[in-house]
Each structure stands twice: as C-alpha cells, then as structure tokens.
Amino acid sequence: MDVIKVTDVTKSFKVFKERSSTLKDRIIFRRKNKYEAFLALDNVSLTIKKGETVGLIGRNGSGKSTLLKLLTGILYPDNGSINMTGKVSSLLELGAGFHPDFTGRENIFMNAAILGLSKKQIKSKLNEIITFSELQEYIENPVRSYSSGMYMRLAFSVAIMVEPDILLIDEVLAVGDAAFQQKCMEQLMKLKSKGTTIVFVSHDLGAMEKLCDRVVWINKSKIVDEGKPRRMIDKYLTYLGEEENKRLIREDEDISNNLEELKVDEIKEIELTQDITNETTSLTEHETVDRWGNRNIEIIEVMFTDENNNKKIGFMSGDFMRIVIRYKVNHSVNSPVFGLGIHTIDHINCYGTNTYIDQYPIGNLNANDNGEISFTITSLDLVANTYLVTAAVHDINGNQYDYHDKRFSFKVSSTVSDVGIAKLNHHWINENSREES
Secondary structure, eight states: OEEEEEEEEEEEEEEESSOOSSHHHHHHTGGGOOEEEEEEEEEEEEEEETTOEEEEEOOTTSSHHHHHHHHHTSSOOSEEEEEEOSOEEEESSTTTTOOTTSBHHHHHHHHHHHTTOOHHHHHHHHHHHHHHHTOGGGTTSBGGGSOHHHHHHHHHHHHHTTOOSEEEEESOOOOSSHHHHHHHHHHHHHHHHTTOEEEEEOSOHHHHHHHOSEEEEEETTEEEEEEOHHHHHHHHHHHHHHHHHHHHHHHHHHHHHHHHHHHHHHHHHHHHHSOOOSSOOOGGGSOBTTEESOOSEEEEEEEEEOTTOOBOSEEETTOOEEEEEEEEESSOBSSOEEEEEEEETTOOEEEEEETTTTTOOOOOBOTTOEEEEEEEESSOOBOSEEEEEEEEEEOTTOOEEEEEEEEEEEEEEOSSOOOSSBOOOOOOOOOOOOOOO
16 A cells, blocks of 8 residues: 655745845845746655655755655645655654753653644653653753753654654654664664654665665656665665766866966966076976985876776775876886885875786886886775875886875775775675584
8 A cells, every 4th residue: 555655746946046135125126036946856756655664865955855845744846746644753853843941841742742642642651752862860951951962862752752654754863872873773663563654864874774675766856766775775875986986086187277277377487586497397306295206207197097998086895996107208217117005094005016026027118208007906895995096116126216105096985884994805604503412
C-alpha cells in the first residue's frame, strides 16, 4: 500500500535582487522589485509504501528539504499533487515550538501538543520523554539555560515519542553525543519495526545505509536515481569525487592565472628599476624553501591525469592515476634520474621511488630538448585524504637539477571509511568449527 504519493510536483521560489524596506516603497516601486525564479523541484514523482524507510541524499540546495516541507504541508507545490495516508509527524526544525522562559517540563507539554498529542497522552509519556532525554536534573530549569546539545535532546525526545504513521526527518540525527545518537538510531529502528513509514534527509551516509530500505538521489531539483542504499551511496560518492575534481581543477587554474599575472607585474617592475642585460635571469631560478637545484634540467609542469589523459586532481580510492612530469633541458646531461614522493597532508612519507631504483634508464639529454616522463599507478590504493607530491630530477650521485618539495597535491575520496594511509588488498575468512559430542 502506497502511503505517500508525489506526482509531477514542481516548486519554485522568488529570489529578490532588491527588496523594498517599507510598504510605501513596495507600492511606489513595485515594478522595480526584480527577482529571479529559483526552481527547487522540477517535475518530481515518488511513491513510498507503508512501513518503508526512504532516505533522500544530494548536495545542499538540491531540493531535499523542500520536498520534505511539501510532504508536511508547510509548503504547497506550484504544480502536481501530493497524497499522504495516515498521521504525519515531522522533525524538520527541532524545538521550533519551545519557549526559552518555560521550563523543560512546560515545553514538553507545549511542544507535544503542537505535534498532536492530547494532554492525557502527554502525561502518560512524560516520564518516558524525560528519561529518554537524560535531562532529569535540569527539567525544571528554563530552556534558555540549556546548552545547544541539551536543547536538541529535549526536542528530539518529544518528537520521537509521538509514534506517527509517517515520520519525516530533516538533518536531526546528529543530536548530542555519540551515545545519545546511538540511542536515537535505536529508537528509529523500533519505530521502523512497528511499521512506521520514515522519510529522512541526512548527510550521514552510514546512518542512511543502516536505516534505509531505499535511497533516492536528488540533484539540481530532479530525482537522478533511486535504489538499494549501498549502490546509491557509491554512485553519489563517485559523483561527489568528480565534482570535487572539477572544483580543484578550476581553483588550480585560477591560482596559475594569478601567478602568471604576478610574474608579469614583477618582470615589468624589474624592467623599470634595473638595467636588463642580454643574459637575463629567470625568476624561477632563484632558490626557495620548497624548490632548489642548478636547473640543468628544469621541471616545468607536474600534472595528474586519468587513463584517457584527462587532467584530474580529485580521485576515488582505487582509481587509475598517471603523474606526468614535463621538463626542458638547459644544459646537456648524461643519464638523469627522475623521482617522485607521495606524502600525507601532515607530511608523513607514504611512498617514494625514482627511475634508478626502478631500473628505468634515461639516456643522454641534449640542451634545448623538451620532454615528459610519466609515472602510472594502475590502482591508487590510498585512503581518503589530501596528498602532497614531491617531484625531482638529479644526476646519478644525487646532485639536484630541479627539486620540487611537496609543491603539488591531489585529493582521494573513498566509498568506505577505512583509516590509515594505504588500502591493503585483503579479505576476511570465518572458520567456525564445532566438536562433535
């Protein structure tokens, strides 16, 4: 039986560029109140069966909370229809009905009444609510004296005891400390076992996988996909990794453009203040704390790509990754050695190697040559983190031509929550034998 049916629902909001501050201004300058229409939901359809627990995932601003508010009746759709069967309770804004000067006990009565309980029902559940909130010592104090965590505990305890047919939750599972969060999750599991239909929005993907029967992914006002929690969470995290990579590339390009502008300005300043000789010195030849060497060979770019040579900075754990070092030769050298090192953001050395260690000889390089050398990682088995990369080229004795110390970085995301640095290829085996009696 379908207890929630959303059919072709569209909802938009007016975002005013300028708002009139007074009624007079609104009447006189009503034609000048310019606004843009923001489409929060675009032709969304969804059905949820009785007793089903459905999670809504998506980035901020994708339309998840708007959909919940439409289900509660706080908002109404511009187009389409919503049909709900049964008693509905929502936890959209915890403590929305609390009065700061009332005691915790008084607020329980007031808030529970707002959520639909009679006075008799509230009295029967009062001790249960207080015990669940763990605020027995403070229940007679005005809630303005509560900490934010205590305030949220009381509000959640009231809302969770209504025991509705349909429960709508928006980002309220991260309440209190870890022990209280676990208790909240257990209470939701109890409601689920009793046949309560639950729809909730959360960025806690672990809770989403544990609690949900189905996950719906909303992106840019539309439902992108829906299905089993693990599959949808993996797809969503992969999408976030791709979006993060695009953002990092844009930031990297902006930084590069700003540096180029700075270099042009510096060169202009040097030309104005110094006599420029025929043999000019490049600004990059000055030694810095993170770069040194005689520049017989100069590393001009280090780039990260995927298997199709598309530039990337954000990767998923286990992805293919190629590190490309582009260089130019200023003076002829014999058998140079190229090397790479990977470090965590807090400078722990993860891995390092070079062409000499790997017995990959580089022949003689002549002055004015340009080239590139690539380092391929077929499976980037690192846990989620930001990593720093050192790139260097030197002679066989270790004399540096060009050493870039942790000057480059990439980011790794993961669909699992393992810890450490490296992801070890592993599996579990349970061998449980029993002796015959």
